[in-house]
Amino acid sequence: MTIDTVDLGEFTFESGESIPELEVAYETYGEFTGDNAVLICHALTGSAHVARRPDAGDETAGQARAWWGDVVGPGKAIDTTEYYVVCANVPGSCYGTTGPASTNPETGEPYGTDFPPVTVGDWTRAQRRLLDELGVGRLHAVIGGSVGGMNVLDWLRRYPDDVTRAAAVATAGRLDAQCLAIDTVARRAITSDPDWNGGHYYGASESETNGGSSDSSDGDTGPEDGLARARQLGHIMYLSKASMAQKFGRRSAGRETVREEPPDPAAAFFPYREVESYLDYQAEKFVDRFDANSYLYLTRAMDDFDLSTGYESDTAALAAFEGELLLLSFTADWHFTVDQAEALAESARDAALDVAHHVIESDHGHDAFLVEPETVGPPLSALLADGLSGRPITDTAESNSSAPSETFAPVHTSLFSQ
Incomplete structure (x- = not known):
């Protein structure tokens, strides 16, 4: 595994404003074999530090521990002995990638609020440029939770030919009014x-x-x-x-x-x-x-993201993606609800995508995707290994896969009951 930064040079944001240098902090795990790259998109205040680093005392970028250390790593659901895992800190953050606290090379002072407005689309475009620098073309999978799941959805509409499989966890096509x-x-x-x-x-x-x-x-x-x-x-x-x-x-x-x-x-x-x-x-x-x-x-x-922006609907936004999409939602999550995930799944089905929506019963709320590796990990592992046809737990509604589809009862798992 490595921790690094790369200077992507001048970067123009979707707002039209640009900065002379965009430095992106990222971590990689495992060996790249040409077709095994998995991009993981972090949530709102996460960093590139997705998996544990024993050589650094597991303290990186100001965070006490890896934010998905029980899901990503050797022998874990996202197995770094099989997959080349990349996680990049997003533009606008403060964990190594250029953001408001960074020094503007043209003034020698921190940008502060002179930093350009940032969108989820800017995150995706920066990730694409980083992967180009790493020699990664088509991704075996892109996976993310919360606003990282929005980042995943943006990959599917922006670079549909660059992704084979995708998992959007505890997310939706947009935030609701509350x-x-x-x-x-x-x-x-x-x-x-x-x-x-x-x-x-x-x-x-x-x-x-x-x-x-x-x-x-x-x-x-x-x-x-x-x-x-x-x-x-x-x-x-x-x-x-x-x-x-x-x-x-x-x-x-x-x-x-x-x-x-x-x-x-x-x-x-x-x-x-x-x-x-x-x-x-x-x-x-x-x-x-x-x-x-x-x-x-x-x-x-996060607030600005709307999957349908520039399209007639969510269905139209997803229509060009020909890979497989797994959606995970949690019953007690009122930040991104099961109903929102199911609406997204319906849009994907209308676009003739091979999609599965896996509902996990949990009392944890939105935090479940971070604190329940035993429920989140197996569907992700199956998706990476065999696609939706190999998942141990199948869709809440029928998939558009050519393989036989089956239904399942939501997983009844809660850490509070153990």
């Missing part, structure tokens, strides 16, 4: 923080990084309170009612767990609940590793 609203409030939390300063809050230490990228805010400046609130909203969106009831309920966090500073005078009278402690802890960790401007840019890209 999620758009929550993202709006999260961004307002950042931009209303007095330390946001119009997006130009970086200290000197942040611009003196490898390739002009920063792994986080400097800890002393920037809209840390706003970013913390934005991340807390995100965590609420990623969990389900059932998972929150199971993990926290209304329980007090205990006398040994105290707030550093009560948020209001009356708070000292009331219990500091486990759910509050969890959200505060997650926020504290996040502001230490992520950039507020990147959060603004990446949520904008």
Whole structure:
């Protein structure tokens, strides 16, 4: 496995704006044999660090651990002894790829909000250019979850001849109004923080990084309170009612767990609940590793994505893809719902795609695709090895495959029941 960066040179974004240098951080695992390349697209605040790296203590790009380390690796569902796995950090992020925290070579200062607007399409185009640099033409598969699943869908409409198989996990063709609203409030939390300063809050230490990228805010400046609130909203969106009831309920966090500073005078009278402690802890960790401007840019890209843009419908957008598409959804996920995934599957069927929609029963909510490797891994492994015809668990509705199709009951698996 290797960790590297590549300078793709001048890059023009879909907005029409350009930057003189786009540096992309990426990781590769396994050996390329010409037809075994698998591209993995990360979720909103993920990085290229998809699998474990024992040689680096498994700490890369500011993240404590590989975000899909139980799914990708030797002997895992996405087996790096068989497949050449590539994962690239997307433009606009702060994990090594050029983004708002990066140094503008023309000014010597961080871009801040002078960085061009970023779209999911820009991510796909940058990935295509990276693969060209690596000598990878047609992909055996492209796989991604959440907004990474949107990235997968964009591959199918933008480069349909470059993909043999695809898996879009816990995703949809677009966000619904409720999620758009929550993202709006999260961004307002950042931009209303007095330390946001119009997006130009970086200290000197942040611009003196490898390739002009920063792994986080400097800890002393920037809209840390706003970013913390934005991340807390995100965590609420990623969990389900059932998972929150199971993990926290209304329980007090205990006398040994105290707030550093009560948020209001009356708070000292009331219990500091486990759910509050969890959200505060997650926020504290996040502001230490992520950039507020990147959060603004990446949520904008996710909110903007609409599979049908430029086409008459989702069906028309997918019509040119002649490979196989696997959709995975989770019953308690209200960020990207089962119904949204099924609507996407219907559009794919209308386009005569070979498609399967696999529904997993889970209490975890949207986070299920990250924390349930035992349910996510087997369908992905089967797709890579044998395509949809070899999947151990088949479609919720009939596939357009020429092979016989069968139906199945959703997988009944929950970590909370173990």
